[in-house]
Amino acid sequence: MLNNIGLPGLLLIAVVVLVLFGRGKISSLMGEVGKGITSFKKGINEGEKELADQSDVVETEATSEKDKA
Numbered sequence: 013m014l015n016n017i018g019l020p021g022l023l024l025i026a027v028v029v030l031v032l033f034g035r036g037k038i039s040s041l042m043g044e045v046g047k048g049i050t051s052f053k054k055g056i057n058e059g060e061k062e063l064a065d066q067s068d069v070v071e072t073e074a075t076s077e078k079d080k081a
């Protein structure tokens with residue numbers, strides 16, 4: 013069904029959305045989407061850093077236990 017939508021169909025959909033919601037509403041919506049993506053990427057980076065820190069602690073504990081034995 014959606015395979016038949018070409019460039020003219022997409023342009024028509026874009027014009028209808030623009031008329032229905034207005035330029036200001038669409039730009040604010042896209043700004044919110046951008047903030048969400050940025051927040052998501054920041055969360056992933058913080059999670060990866062936290063996992064790396066935890067693995068460093070586990071490795072340090074493992075080496076200290078080997079030294080005690």
